[in-house]
Amino acid sequence: MSVIKFELKDKHIKLLKNLRWCNVPANKMIVSVDNYDEPFMFGGDNIYQEIDLILNGKPINFDPLNSSDIPTYTSEQIEEWDKLLSELPLALEIILFNGSFKTGMFKAKFTDRQWKELLPITLDNK
DSSP, X not given: OOXXXXXXXXXXXXXXXXXXXXXXXXXXXXXXXXXXXXXXXXXXXXXHHHHHHHHHOOOXXXXXXXXXXSOOOOHHHHHHHHHHXXXXXXXXXXXXXXXXXXXXXXXXXXXXXXXXXXXOOOSSOO
16 A cells, blocks of 8 residues: 655645636646746746745845846756645645645545645654
């Protein structure tokens, strides 16, 4: 029996709360980031800038008309954000199953997908 474990993070919840369903193309998965010419699921035209704004907020004194203020992202940041995007369907599944936006570690059997929260092991419940 295969068990899936997943950590639902605040970052997943922030991205899901800002997801604009009307911008998700009907013929593509939510996590498609392969065509940078289409408007993205968060309403902007650059998915990494949108994710940065959602997770980190708008920088102080940011001027979008000044090209020197446009941020560049490291490959590590892009990899982390791509991973977060690819995990959004699973994060949404956990939220819908449990009916809450509680973060933490969850597990489910691969066959039934009944997500249960994994409680941290302490000396009291060991």
